[in-house]
Amino acid sequence: MKKPAKVVNVANRAEKESSIMKEVLGPIRGLGLTFGRMMDNLTGQVDATIRYPEERRAYSDRYRGTHILTAREDGSPRCVACYMCATACPADCIYIEAAEHPDPLIEKVAKRFEIDMLRCVFCGFCVDACPEEAIIMSREMEISAFTREETLWDMKKLMNRPELPEFGVGYRPNENLVESRLAFVPKDKVRVQLTGRVTMKEAVEMIPHVTFDPNKD
Amino acid sequence: MPKFTLNEKEVEARDGQTIIQAAQELGVDIPHYCYHPDLPVDGNCRMCLVDVEKMPKLTPACTTVVNEGMVVRTNNEKVKEAVRGVLEFLLINHPVDCPVCDQAGECRLQDYYMVYGLHTSEIPLGMKVRKRKVIDLGPMVVLDQERCVLCSRCIRFFDTVTKTGEMQFFGRGDHVAIGTIDDRPLDNPYSGNVVDICPVGALTSRDFRFKCRVWFLHSTDSVCGGCSTGCSMRIDHRDGTIFRLLPRRNPEVNRSWACDEGRLSFHELMAGERVVRPLVKGRDGMQAPVTWEDAIRAVDSQLKQTVSASGANSILGFASPSATNEALYLFKQYLSSRLGVSNFEFRLAAEDQTVTQPEDDVLRHLDKHPNSMGALTLGLTSNELGGIQGAIEAARGGRIKAGVLIYFKPLVPRPEDRQAEAAVAELIDALEYSVVLASHKSDFLAKASVVLPVAAWSEEEGTYTNYQGRVQMAGKAINPGGDIQPVWEVFASLLYASGDNALWLSADDVFARMAESIPAFRNILPDHARQPSAPQTP
Numbered sequence: 001m002k003k004p005a006k007v008v009n010v011a012n013r014a015e016k017e018s019s020i021m022k023e024v025l026g027p028i029r030g031l032g033l034t035f036g037r038m039m040d041n042l043t044g045q046v047d048a049t050i051r052y053p054e055e056r057r058a059y060s061d062r063y064r065g066t067h068i069l070t071a072r073e074d075g076s077p078r079c080v081a082c083y084m085c086a087t088a089c090p091a092d093c094i095y096i097e098a099a100e101h102p103d104p105l106i107e108k109v110a111k112r113f114e115i116d117m118l119r120c121v122f123c124g125f126c127v128d129a130c131p132e133e134a135i136i137m138s139r140e141m142e143i144s145a146f147t148r149e150e151t152l153w154d155m156k157k158l159m160n161r162p163e164l165p166e167f168g169v170g171y172r173p174n175e176n177l178v179e180s181r182l183a184f185v186p187k188d189k190v191r192v193q194l195t196g197r198v199t200m201k202e203a204v205e206m207i208p209h210v211t212f213d214p215n216k217d
Numbered sequence: 218m219p220k221f222t223l224n225e226k227e228v229e230a231r232d233g234q235t236i237i238q239a240a241q242e243l244g245v246d247i248p249h250y251c252y253h254p255d256l257p258v259d260g261n262c263r264m265c266l267v268d269v270e271k272m273p274k275l276t277p278a279c280t281t282v283v284n285e286g287m288v289v290r291t292n293n294e295k296v297k298e299a300v301r302g303v304l305e306f307l308l309i310n311h312p313v314d315c316p317v318c319d320q321a322g323e324c325r326l327q328d329y330y331m332v333y334g335l336h337t338s339e340i341p342l343g344m345k346v347r348k349r350k351v352i353d354l355g356p357m358v359v360l361d362q363e364r365c366v367l368c369s370r371c372i373r374f375f376d377t378v379t380k381t382g383e384m385q386f387f388g389r390g391d392h393v394a395i396g397t398i399d400d401r402p403l404d405n406p407y408s409g410n411v412v413d414i415c416p417v418g419a420l421t422s423r424d425f426r427f428k429c430r431v432w433f434l435h436s437t438d439s440v441c442g443g444c445s446t447g448c449s450m451r452i453d454h455r456d457g458t459i460f461r462l463l464p465r466r467n468p469e470v471n472r473s474w475a476c477d478e479g480r481l482s483f484h485e486l487m488a489g490e491r492v493v494r495p496l497v498k499g500r501d502g503m504q505a506p507v508t509w510e511d512a513i514r515a516v517d518s519q520l521k522q523t524v525s526a527s528g529a530n531s532i533l534g535f536a537s538p539s540a541t542n543e544a545l546y547l548f549k550q551y552l553s554s555r556l557g558v559s560n561f562e563f564r565l566a567a568e569d570q571t572v573t574q575p576e577d578d579v580l581r582h583l584d585k586h587p588n589s590m591g592a593l594t595l596g597l598t599s600n601e602l603g604g605i606q607g608a609i610e611a612a613r614g615g616r617i618k619a620g621v622l623i624y625f626k627p628l629v630p631r632p633e634d635r636q637a638e639a640a641v642a643e644l645i646d647a648l649e650y651s652v653v654l655a656s657h658k659s660d661f662l663a664k665a666s667v668v669l670p671v672a673a674w675s676e677e678e679g680t681y682t683n684y685q686g687r688v689q690m691a692g693k694a695i696n697p698g699g700d701i702q703p704v705w706e707v708f709a710s711l712l713y714a715s716g717d718n719a720l721w722l723s724a725d726d727v728f729a730r731m732a733e734s735i736p737a738f739r740n741i742l743p744d745h746a747r748q749p750s751a752p753q754t755p
Binding site: 080081082099106107108 | 321426
C-alpha cells in the first residue's frame with residue numbers, strides 16, 4: 001500500500017518562524033557580506049579573474065562532466081546494454097547496440113555504446129538510471145573538437161581516455177553500492193592554494209593545464 | 218444469463234462464463250498468470266484469487282463459473298493480501314535480471330509487483346535457487362528457467378493447440394523447471410507463440426533477442442501478409458524499421474496465435490533493394506528515372522494509343538493477389554471504365570483453388586497471398602485466359618499487346634515462387650508494352666517498359682479479404698520513403714490523367730466508394746474492417 005506523501009505548507013512555516021530580528025538583521029547581514037567582498041576586490045586582496053587556460057577553477061567532486069564507462073575486473077565493460085540510460089536520457093544522445101555475452105550469468109553486453117557529446121546536456125540522468133554503475137561522470141568539460149565525428153564518443157574512448165587522470169572522477173552516486181572499476185587510475189588530488197573568488201578561503205586542488213597535441217588526438 | 222454482484226455492482230454474465238472472463242468483459246482486471254482465453258483452464262498460479270461470499274476461502278476466478286446471485290469482490294484487503302502473498306512466493310527464486318531481460322516492459326511480474334507487491338524480498342540474491350539460463354530451444358525460442366513462474370501456458374499450448382507436446386515440467390519442489398527433453402529444439406511451425414503467451418521472461422524470442430527494448434517500439438494494428446488466413450497482427454516498429462510482428466487476438470480468425478513464417482515475414486520485406494523512382498524506357502531501350510507526372514502521362518497516353526490502334530482487348534490487366542482491395546478496385550476501375558479492358562487475371566498458380574485449402578489444421582493456408590479472395594471477389598479472373606500461362610500464350614500469339622502488371626514478392630517464400638516469378642518475367646518479355654508496379658527490385662523489371670515504385674505491405678493502409686471472405690484493415694506502419702506511392706494512389710493518378718475528375722482522398726475513401734459499387738462489399742464500413750472480427754463478404 002502506498003503511504004500518503006508528507007505535505008509541508010511553506011507559507012505557514014515562514015509565518016511561524018519569522019521574527020523582527022530575522023526580518024531586519026537578515027538583510028543587514030547580507031549587505032555586510034556584499035560590502036566585505038567589494039572591499040576585498042577593491043583592495044586587491046582577491047584576484048577575481050581566473051586566467052584560463054593557464055589557471056582553472058577547481059570543480060566539486062560531484063561535477064557532471066564527460067562520461068566514463070566503468071569496467072569489470074577483467075577490464076571488459078560493465079555495461080549490460082539494458083538501455084536504462086538511453087531511456088532516461090532527455091537529449092536522446094546515447095546509442096547502444098546489444099550483443100550476446102558468452103557467460104550466461106551476464107547474458108547481455110553492449111556491442112556499441114556511443115554518446116553524442118554535442119547533444120548531451122550533462123544532466124547525469126544516465127548515471128542515476130544505471131543499475132550496474134557502468135556509466136559515471138568525470139570532471140572533464142573540455143570536449144571541443146575539429147569535426148563533428150570526433151564528438152561522437154565510442155565505447156573505447158568512454159572507457160579509457162588519456163585526459164581523464166588529469167581531471168578526475170566526477171558524479172558517481174553509487175560508488176559504495178557496486179564494485180566497479182575504472183580502466184585507468186586517476187591521479188591523486190593535488191592540493192593547491194587558491195585561485196578565484198569562490199575558493200578564497202579553502203585550500204583546493206588545482207587542475208593542471210592539459211596541453212593539446214593536434215597530432216596525437 | 219446469470220446476474221451477480223461484482224465489486225458491489227449488479228452485473229450480468231453469459232452462461233458458463235468463469236468469473237475472470239466475465240470480469241474481463243466488464244472491464245475489471247483480475248491479475249493472472251496461468252489463465253489464457255485460448256488455452257484450457259489450469260488454475261495453478263493462484264494469482265486470480267477472489268473473495269466470493271459464502272465460500273469458506275478465497276477462490277480462483279479462472280476456475281469458478283459465475284452463478285446466479287453470486288457476490289464477488291476482487292479488490293478488498295483480503296484479496297489484495299492474498300495476491301501479494303502469492304506474488305511474493307512467485308518472486309522468491311526470481312533472479313531479478315530485468316536489465317538484461319527482453320520481457321522487461323511487458324512483464325506481468327513487473328506489472329503486478331507495482332500494483333500488488335512493492336514488498337522487500339526476504340531472500341537475498343545469493344540464497345536463491347539457481348536454474349539454467351540461456352537455453353537454446355530452436356529457431357524461435359530462448360529459455361531461461363530461473364525467470365519462469367511455472368504457469369504451464371507453454372506446455373498447454375503444445376498439448377492442445379499444436380498437439381505436439383514438446384514441453385513439460387521437470388524436477389520437484391522449488392527445483393521444478395520447464396523444458397524439453399534433452400533441450401530438443403522446438404521445431405514445430407507455431408513455436409513462436411509460446412514467447413507471446415509466456416507472461417514472464419522465461420521464454421523469449423530468438424529473433425527479437427536484444428534487438429530493442431519494448432518501450433521504444435510503436436505499434437500499428439495490421440493483418441498478416443503471409444498467407445490467405447489473414448491473421449490479425451500487430452507491427453512493432455521504430456524509426457521506419459519493423460522489429461517484430463505479434464498476433465492480435467481475433468477469436469474468428471487466428472485466436473491468439475500466429476505461425477512462425479508469418480511472424481518472420483517482415484525480414485523478407487526489409488530484405489532486398491527497393492524500386493525508388495519511376496522508370497520509363499526511352500527510345501534507346503534504356504530505363505531512365507522520370508518524375509511521377511511524366512510516368513503517369515506516358516503510361517496513360519501509350520495505353521490509349523494501344524486501344525485506338527488494336528482495341529481494348531489487346532490490353533491485359535494482371536493484378537497481384539498481394540495488393541489491397543483498394544488497389545485492385547482502382548486498378549480495375551481505371552482499366553475497365555477508362556480504357557474498356559476486359560482481360561483481367563491475377564492467378565500466378567491456382568490461387569483460386571488453394572486460397573481455401575489449409576496447409577495444416579491450426580492456421581496456415583496453402584495460398585501464400587493475403588488477398589486472393591479479394592481479387593476473386595472483384596472479378597479479376599478470366600475464364601478465357603485461365604491464369605498467367607494463358608496470358609503468356611495470348612501475348613505470344615499477338616492477341617494481347619500491352620499489359621499493366623502489379624507484382625509483389627511473396628512475404629513467405631516457397632520453392633514454387635521461382636516458377637511464378639519466371640512466368641511473370643516471361644509475360645513481360647512477351648508483351649510489347651508493359652507497365653509493372655513493383656515494390657522490390659528483381660531482374661525481370663529491366664525488360665519492362667515502365668516500372669512504377671509502389672508501397673508494399675505495412676507501408677500503406679488498406680483492406681485484405683481473407684479466405685473466409687473477411688475484409689480486414691491493415692494499417693500503415695512505416696513510411697517507405699523515396700518516390701514510392703501506394704498502388705491505389707497510382708491508379709487514382711492514372712484515372713485523373715485519363716480525364717476522370719473524381720478525387721480519391723484516402724484508402725478509406727476508396728473503400729467507401731468500393732463498398733457502394735461492389736455488391737459483395739455493400740454495408741461494410743472502413744471502421745468495421747478495423748474491428749478484430751471484421752465483417753465478411755458473402
